Amino acid sequence: MMDQNTESNEKTSISPFRRGAEVIERFLKTLPGSPGVYRMIGTDGQVLYVGKAKNLKKRVSSYIKATGQSSRIMRMVSLTRSMEFVSTHTEVEALLLEANLIKNLKPRYNIILRDDKSFPYILITGDHDWPQITKHRGARNRKGEYFGPFASAGAVNETLATFQRLFPLRSCSDSEFQNRTRPCLQYQIKRCSGPCVGLISRADYLDVVEEARGFLSGKSHQLQEKLVSRMQTASDALDFEQAAILRDRLKAMAHIQSRQTINLPSEDEVDVIAAYQEGGQTCVQIFFLRSGQNFGNRAHYPSHNKDDSPADVLAAFIGQFYDSRPAPRRIWTSHELPDAELIGEALSITAERVVRIETPKRGPKKEMVDHALMNAKGALLRRMAENASQRKHLEGVAEAFDLPEPPQRIEVYDNSHISGTHSVGAMVVAGPDGFEKKAYRKFNIKNSALTPGDDYGMMREVLTRRFSRLQKEDPDRAGPDASGSREQWPDLVLIDGGQGQLNIAQEVFEELGISDVTLVGIAKGPDRNAGRERFFIPGKAPFSLPEKDPTLYFLQRLRDEVHHFAISTHRAKRSKAIGRSPLDDIPGIGAKRKKALLNRFGSAKGVEQAALGDLQAVEGISRATAEIIYNFFHEKS
Secondary structure, three states, rough: HHHHHHHHHHHHHOOHHHHHHHHHHHOOOOOOOOOOEEEEHHHHOOOOEEEEEHHHHHHHHHOOEEEEEEOHHHHHHOOOOOEEEOOOOHHHHHHHHHHHHHHHHHOOOOEEEOOOOOOOEEEHHHHHHHHOOEOOOOOOOOOOOOOOOOOOOOHHHHHHHHHHHHHHOOOHHHHHHHOOOOOOOOHOOOOOOOOHHHOOOOOOOOHHHHHOOOOOEEEEHHHHHHHHHHHHHHHHHHHHHHHHHHHHHHHHHHHHHHHHOOOOOOOOEEEEEEEEEOOOOOEEEEEEOOOOEEEEEEEOEEEEEOOOOOOOOOHHHHHHHHOOOOOOOOEEEEEEEEOOHHHHHHHHHHOOOOOOOOEOOHHHHHHHHHHHHHHHHHHHHHHHHHHHHHHHHHHHHHHHHHOOOOOOOOOEEEEEOOOEEEEEEEEEEEOOOEEOOOHOEEEEOOOOOOOOOHHHHHHHHHHHHHHHHHHHHOOOOOOOOOOOOOOOOEEEEEEOOOOHHHHHHHHHHHHHHHOOOOEEEEEEEHHHOOOOOOEEEEOOOOOOOOOOOHHHHHHHHHHHHHHHHHHHHHHHHHHHHOOOOOOHHHHOOHHHHHHHHHHHHHOHHHHHOOOOOHHOOOOOHHHHHHHHHHHHHHOOO
């Protein structure tokens, strides 16, 4: 009996790290000494960490040693309850797989690239006799030449607007081009040469296309000399109209070049990536240099642990950033990467060309990297200042509403409708990093029994749906899962409305058994003047904050944000409904048949009133289809 108790006590006295290490140790016997990827898994199947190894057995065995480990590794091992492994042929394959898994699983202890939006390009199409110039985002599966990436859609739009004054190529779709009978507005404002109606020969148009390609490929100086020569020739021949056109093109070219404040004319294709760290946070700044021109820059803020070095962050960033987009021929980094050669080899495989990662030490290249590093520092310091201001606002909210600590997640709710039609509910979210737009939610009101314009009924439906789902997805208040897909519980719920709306919210929470989320109603004061808002909290008398209180301004911003989001959602729903027709709901009626029916009967009402024989007489409508249409309108009762 004593032996059993002693054994039990020994088990309960095992440290969390030792328990996790024992789990890892059980896998070592069967692990190969070859390259591969491993996943450390916690309770409920949550992936804690994804790593790659040249030698799986050797790498995984390093986790079971209690000495020399960082606090992050100690915590990670302590939480490990299982592991999964994938063997690969080479370390390069392991690196590619690791980046892909991190991107998809978003493990808690990995460095995560959070902002992974696609970048826009300029595309000159190659699948039409008259090439089109357009903005492109997403998979590059259309035939043609892509120039970019650009840092933002705004940068592309601005470049295209100026670019079309320089090279008047068509931007219309192929179907628009095919069906035009007279020039469009783009021709009138001299941003298109009118190929759709034969105002330029195909040979001349293709010459302009070649000039555009040359300019985007970095041959702007040769093109500039060519245009100056042609302008002089036209002027000598007294063709002043043509000379003026060429002069305007030269001005447009100079305008584009003047915006390239930082460039390296000798470099064809380079991404400059710099990382700056402070206060446990990192900003990664990336500049896109193409054909000697600067196509803009963008800041990223990867999620990582405080003890990750800039080089570690850069290595993880590069692997994930280029997982879904082609890498350039050269990547310059602000810090030397320990596996630069290996990462370059992996990127070369996916890009199908040689990709080199370098850390310049001197000269113009180093100056360019230093410039990127300076921008990373400025962006991070601005972000930290904004976050400090946001934290101050959250502290003010906690003080105003007697919360035990500043809220980490605030949810704000509002409704929008016109006389009860196209009713929607809206939720916006704010926290220490400001508005979290990815967490915004819209609710199409589904309860047909509601009286039109019943704001209380709509709020009841929205809150019931939101928090019923939250209880199912996260009953233990554990927060988001490893993939980030699980919803998160708020600390504070703000309702745009007074005592009546607050009462509805209280009733919903009582029905669902929720008692640990603070509810507050915010209503405009007399004459609905901003600055005289009244706040309603269960069990307290309504109160106002001083008119110039920064916390009041912050709460007004939250209220205005949900109000604007609700209105924009309502307008989008209303606009969509305006374009719909009852014919859209009839099975088997597509755009072609719908058009034929409307041409014959004038409106959906005319189709509804038509006899079966009349429907059958419409081109493309068989007897069976005519019966479907007729029955749709006449068998509803």
